[in-house]
Each structure stands twice: as C-alpha cells, then as structure tokens.
Amino acid sequence: MTSAVALHGVVKEYGTGGARVRALDGVSLNFPQGSWTAVMGPSGSGKSTLLHCAAGLDRVTAGRVHLAGRDITRAPDGTLTELRRRAVGFVFQNFNLIGSLTAEQNVALPLKLAGVRVPRQQVRAVLARVGLADRLRHRPRELSGGQQQRVAIARAMVTRPAVLFADEPTGALDSASARTVLDLLRAMVDETGQTIVMVTHDPVAAARADAVVFLRDGRVVDHLARPSARQVADRLARLEG
Template identity: 60%
Template sequence: MGWRGTRRPNGRKAATGTGEWAVELHGVRRRYGRGSGAVDALRGIDLALPHGSFTAVMGPSGSGKSTFLQCAAGLDRPDAGSVRLGGTEITDMSENKLTALRRTRLGFVFQAFNLLPSLTVEQNVLLPMRLAGVRADRARAREVLAQVGLDRHAQRRPGQLSGGQQQRVAIARALVTRPDVIFADEPTGALDTGTATEILTLLRRAVDELGATVTMVTHDPTAAGYADRVLFLADGAFAGHLPRTTPDRIAARLAELTARPGPAAGAGYRPAMAHAQGAGA
C-alpha cells in the first residue's frame, strides 16, 4: 500500500530520563468499590515497553486487561503507582494537560470505530489535530490515508464505507499526529476474519515500517500472533509472557490461565521481562 517512512518518522527524540521507554507502569494498582465488595483490578503492575514495539495484552475475562489499557493511556487514574508515556509522568497530571497529551501524543483504535458520521473521512482523520488546536495538515491526512489504502475515499463519509474500511480510517486517525503510542482495544472484534487480517497487517507494518509503538488488548490468539510479545494478565497481575509465536501456543497459555484457580502467580513481573526475546515465562 505504499508504506514509507523510517523509524520514528516524526524525528522526535526520546524524552529525557527514562524516555527510552514508550510506556512505563511502576507499582500500578487500581481498586473499584469499597469494603467487602471491592475489586482489585490491578495489583501492582510493573512494566516497560520500548519504542517501535508491538505488544499484545491477553488474559481471562476479568483479568484486568481493560483497566490496564485505561490506566496506561491516561483514561483512568491508578490508586497507587506511576505511569509514564514517552518519558512523561502522567499520574498526577491535571485533566486539561492530560487531555492535551492524549490528543497530540497518543493514538486510539477501538472495536467500535468511533468515527463521526457527519464528517468526511479526511475530516475524521484530521480531528485529533483540530481538537488539539493545531493547524489541520491536509497533506499529512492524505499521506496516512494513502498508507492505509484509502486516499481515494477522503471525501466519502463513514456510512459509505465497509467495516474494514472504517477501521482503516481509525488507524489513519491514530497515526496522523505521529503519536508516541497507539493503544488498540479489541481492534478486530467487530470484523470478519479476512478483514481482521488486513487490519492486523496494517498495525504490524505501522510498527515495522513507520516505527510506531502499538499496545493492543485482545482476546484473540490469532490477533496476538502479530505482536512482538504477548503479555498475560490474570487476577490483576502479570502472569508471564511469550515472544512472538503461533496462535496455538498463545491459546494454550491462555487456557492454562483461565483454568488456574485463585490469584495468579507472577505479580512481581518485572519491566525487564517486557522486552525479553527469549523463551516465554
């Protein structure tokens, strides 16, 4: 599809300090509710993910996957611990500053494409720039639309596109500001198998050819097979990882976690394991 670019195409240098990491969570805890009904969704998460990586996060239902993504992306605040994105501490950042950071330095791709039906494809792609109060760069919009194979559809509206095409628009929108991280939440959950393959291939190529960083929550072992590494959550704690491997092996590990009674082992999963290239834990 004419993908072009180099690692970190925006020329942005890593932030100072620990900015070599795209995403960092240290001792992150999140509890919902009070008293006997309280639920510990995250129980002390330690994690560091490098720039230019594709990470899948999996786990049984209720394992904390969605809470992890929300805390990592600044959509929810942890009760304890710290979160850094591109070297920037966001844990205690004001809501206004956090909103501005999400609009300029993060990209989002969701299962429900979240496109505005009254806007054209191009206008949807440019929306993060407009919301951030910066000049809408139409040349940049055309560039990312060409990268996802939709440059000829720029003036159409979402309702005129297939589901797969709408998700391509969402990916273009996520790429347009050259974000530090793209967070994807079940991005292929509403798509058929063939279209899902196309979307996952686009995300993979965004990492390999454009230097993007993708963190994807998924329940699908096939989708997770596109990632550089798969991290497993169970009962709010990390329970191991696998380097890039087959969907069958991923499914087998997930089945083991689903069958495991009680709190998961691996609550002390350390950041260094997040970029391990050896055998899975």
Template identity: 65%
Template sequence: MQLRSVRRIHGSGDGAVAALDDVSLSFPRATFTAVMGPSGSGKSTLLQCAAGLDRPTSGSVSIGGTELTELTERGLTLLRRERVGFVFQSFNLLPALTAEQNVALPLRLAGRRTSRARVRDVLDRVGLADRAKHRPTELSGGQQQRVALARALITRPEVLFADEPTGALDSRTGREVLAILRSLADRDGSTIVMVTHDPVAASYADRVVFLVDGRVGGELSAPSAEEIAARMTALEAVPC
C-alpha cells in the first residue's frame, strides 16, 4: 500500500487547514506499522485517506495496485468490504447478535456464503472459540475487541487498519490484542497500520511513523517503548 504526495485540506479560503500536507509513505506487505503524533497531527486523517474512508484533496493512494482516488463511491465501498479490515477503539458490535453472528456479518452484508467453519476458525484464532454463542454483554471488553478483530479478519483483508485498538482495554488484554496483530503480519502476511498514542502498543510494530502538523516527522525501526516515548516527548515539546 502506498500514499504519494497526499494532501487533505479542510475548509477553504483563509479558513483552510491542511490536515495532511504532502505525505508520502509505503506500507509493505507483511509489515506492522504504528502511526503516532501529537494531538491534531493528522493521524486519523491519514488512516481515513489510506483506508478509502475519505478522499485526499490531491495525491494518490493505492492498495495492491488499485488506485483509490480513481474509484467511484461504490468501488470504494466494495474495496473496503472485500480487501480492507477495520478495528476501532469502540468495538461496534451489534448487541442482539452472538459473537459468531457478529463475525459473520460482513459476509452476510456482502451477500457471500457464510461458512460456519470459517467463522469458528477466526474465533479460534483470537482465542474465543468457546464464546461463539455469547452476546457482547456476556463478554469482557477484551473479549469484545477480539470479536471485533475476528470480524475484521473474516474477509481475509489485504490491509488491516486499527485505530487505537487497545485504548479501551487494560494492559493485559491490550497485549493480547497486540500479539494477535503482530502474528497477522508475521504468520499471515497481512499489512497492519495502527494509529495509537501508546508507546508500549507502538513497540509491537516493525516501525513507527511520526506525524507533526500533517507532515511526516520521521520514523523509528523496531524501537523500544522507551525510544518511542522519548521521541514523542521531543515532538510535543516543539513549539507550533
């Protein structure tokens, strides 16, 4: 997946704000990248443009050779449904459905055949094979996030986007979710892009990309949580 010279301008005239300003990044297959930066640095906008949830003002975004900026709205919807997975801080599970029904939902919405074996396989992958019949209210926060992760995996996405996936979890369950994300890159060859504010979470990634005022402000390769925290402290100390 690649972003080339991506700009995203909000507003117009004197009130225009560049949420992203000439951002070029590559996210190779089978890698796990964390995106960090001070508040308002453009992290969420980067994720939305990369995932086809928002269109850049200029520049290009491509996933597996498909140029997203050239797709119609229907084309973007199909791409997100079939080739992209999402995990958010809020689990977004339907309370009336069981875990296995929540996981199968993307396939049902796409009109695709739902294989119970496939559903059970992804639930087993996230350690919840024995919770298939439980509804969200019968699950802990960490279990709900793992159901949400299984739901994202059911379509075998090329790229998985995670927006603060451990933000609502305690440290132990957060580590469990991060270990699953790590294994998706290592074992399945998935491309993982995670926005986070947590240096410990970011340390699970192969690299950490830092954004500052909508621009790439450097990156670290295989860093420790301490190195990430030190870089973030330095970035946040820079006057606007």
C-alpha cells in the first residue's frame, strides 16, 4: 500500500554531551494511506517525539521522513509550514479552541491564518460531518467536552489533510464522549479513506485502529493488527512491567 507517512531509520536526540538523550533510536515505520495506526508505549518511550517528527514539527537527528509524498527531512521551514497547512491536521487532548469564537469561526481559523478565502459551505459541511450542524454559533463554553473535541476534529479536517495526527484525542473525555469521537474517527477512515496516526495510552481507543505499534526506549518493539482491547492492554502491561 502507498505510504502517507514513512520513517526510515529515524534517530532523534535532545541535548548535548553527557546530557544527550536519544528519544528515537533507528525507527522505521510506514503508515499506509487510508489506515488508522495507534502508537503506544510506556511513558518516555518516544511516542510524542515520533508524532512530532512524522508531522514535520521536529527535525530528526538522522534518518529520513516522507510525508504526503514529500521528503521533508531537510526541507526549509517555509516549505514545512506550507506542507503542514495543506496536508496535515492535528488533534490534541486539550481541544485548543478559542473561547471567544463560535464553533464555525474556530473551524475556519486555520484557513484564515493561511490567508485562504474561507468557503462557508465547506466549514459548515465539515461541522455537519462531525454531527454539529446545529452548534455552528455556539462558543466552547456552551459545548460539552466531546462536542469541543468534535469541533477540534472538524478544524483539523477542514483543509482536507492527507494525514490526521492525533495526540491522546480522548484523554480528556468521559467514556461516552470518547466512544463518540472514536466512532467518528473510524468512520472517517472507512468512508473517506482518511489516514490517522494516533498516540494513545488507552487500549480501548487503540483497539479501534487498524494496527497498533508499540515503542519502548525509542525503538519499535511490537506490532499488532486489528487487536482487541485486552490484547493491547496485555502487551502494554508486559512492556511496562
């Protein structure tokens, strides 16, 4: 399958001299187009670093990164910024919505920041896609946590990105809201061929993905295809033990 994101022998180090820390140690991974991959591992295993390097938010120390058909390893900052605006969506645990803006305005914000004319119908269509057609003019304080996260997903999707990167997208939600968000992500993959790379600590969330990759000490140590939540939890427990 064609890769939406590919890492080849990626090393990422922070610090210098005796304080140098190797967060990623020779990671090679392919994330196929139209697939959902969960990335898991103990605290400090390199999950978030992997996400940041794959998305072009952080430079690798060694190795190569391909994103949306481009080798971004040594790409200039301006090129990376443009590629992220065009081809990448981000969803985080904390919804990062602007409190003074409506749901519709929050979703349109990435387009405005990129200097793109905001097609209102496109914004409203993506809010309808996440089940919030009747919440266009509501501000974040008027929405539940699950609804706020769906606004954040709509904001990430309005540019129709090649890849959606999600960092603990259900971490701040109750179980019912988390299930709604996971159902939405699953539908995006199955119905529109969206590619999702998601960092999570939750076996239930990971089990909704097509595949789960496990990291430990900056290395890929296991891979499960379409696992159950119990299988994910058991494997994670062995890694943390």
